[in-house]
Amino acid sequence: MSVSDLQPLTARSVVLSLLLGAHPARLSPAQLTRAGEHFGVPSATVRVALTRAVASGDLERVDGDYVLGERLVARQRRQDEGVLDAETSWDGDWEMSVVVVTGRTGAERAALRQQLVRARLAELREGIWMRPANLRREAPWADPVVRTFRTRPDAPAAELAADLWDLSGLSATGRALLATLESTTDPAARLRAASDVVRHLAADPLLPHELLPPVWPGAELRAAYAAYQVELRTLALDAG
Numbered sequence: 699m700s701v702s703d704l705q706p707l708t709a710r711s712v713v714l715s716l717l718l719g720a721h722p723a724r725l726s727p728a729q730l731t732r733a734g735e736h737f738g739v740p741s742a743t744v745r746v747a748l749t750r751a752v753a754s755g756d757l758e759r760v761d762g763d764y765v766l767g768e769r770l771v772a773r774q775r776r777q778d779e780g781v782l783d784a785e786t787s788w789d790g791d792w793e794m795s796v797v798v799v800t801g802r803t804g805a806e807r808a809a810l811r812q813q814l815v816r817a818r819l820a821e822l823r824e825g826i827w828m829r830p831a832n833l834r835r836e837a838p839w840a841d842p843v844v845r846t847f848r849t850r851p852d853a854p855a856a857e858l859a860a861d862l863w864d865l866s867g868l869s870a871t872g873r874a875l876l877a878t879l880e881s882t883t884d885p886a887a888r889l890r891a892a893s894d895v896v897r898h899l900a901a902d903p904l905l906p907h908e909l910l911p912p913v914w915p916g917a918e919l920r921a922a923y924a925a926y927q928v929e930l931r932t933l934a935l936d937a938g
Contacts, residue, residue, distance in 0.1 A: 707890050709739045709747035713764075714756060715893055718774050719930040723766045730764060733933050737886045776816060777896055788832035788906035790855070791848045797825040799843035810843065818903050820862035828862060830855070832906045859909040872898055872915035879922055892926045895919055 707715065716733055717723045725733075727748070734744035748764060751757040755767045766774060795814060802810075811821075819827040831848060851858055859865065875898055879891040902916055910916070 706886055707737075707893065709734065709743045710751060710756075711893065712737050712739050712886075712889065713744060713747050713751060714770065715889055716930060717757070717764065717766055718770065718777060718896075719892075719927045721927070721931070723771070723774060724760070724763050726763050736933060737889055776900055786832045786834055786906075788830055788908065790850060791831040792851060792855075793819065793829050793831045794847045794849045795819060795827040796845050796847070797827075797843055798845050802843065814844075816900075820903065822862065828858075829903060830859070830906050830909065833904060856909050859903075859905055863903050863905075865911050865914075868898075868902065869911055869914055872902075872919050876915055876919055876922055879926070888926075892923060895923050895926075899923060 712734055713730055716730060717725060727745075730748065731741040731744045735741060739747075748757065752759060752764075756770055757764050758767050759765075797810065814821075814827045817829075818833070819829045822828050828851075875891070875895050879888070879895055882888045882891045899916075899919060902919075904916075907914075
């Protein structure tokens with residue numbers, strides 16, 4: 699991926715990216731409009747995007763400021779997990795989540811699958827999802843059709859991880875994204891590159907280091923995105 703491959707973000711994506719990268723995720727109208735102008739989005743366009751984001755529930759107004767809506771709060775939590783919750787120890791156990799109820803609608807099955815993928819599990823076979831038990835969290839769902847267990851597979855752990863995830867593909871994509879972010883100086887293109895990085899981090903399985911390929915870009919990507927979050931916070935504060 700090169701800088702020329704980057705597609706510009708919409709005004710809505712710029713606004714949401716600013717808030718998703720902010721901690722706390724709360725910015726004033728003035729901060730958002732001035733920051734939007736920094737990324738080449740006219741203030742009037744930013745205001746329209748804000749109005750539509752509130753109408754859709756992506757944003758809420760609190761004492762005149764804009765904050766993330768419930769769905770995006772959950773997305774920010776997953777995003778932060780990808781940056782902050784990777785360097786955890788592992789005792790060799792795996793999580794195994796088993797879908798124990800059949801006969802659900804296609805929409806229900808798709809929603810559950812999406813939930814399991816967001817929890818960074820991978821499907822071993824239909825209805826059986828696994829990952830190393832190295833993340834500092836409880837099972838991130840309360841669905842009666844899923845039962846979760848701790849287990850230790852007989853297969854070598856590194857081989858099982860390689861079967862569950864395309865680690866070589868993820869590694870190559872991560873390195874390309876890192877190179878793009880590091881070589882991009884235009885503010886709008888840099889925001890787009892950072893957005894691509896954070897989406898990649900959301901798909902990172904966050905495996906224990908024992909199960910990763912020898913050259914894995916996860917730590918570099920997390921550091922690069924954490925540094926970019928500082929840029930966004932500084933920009934928002936300066937815009938205020």
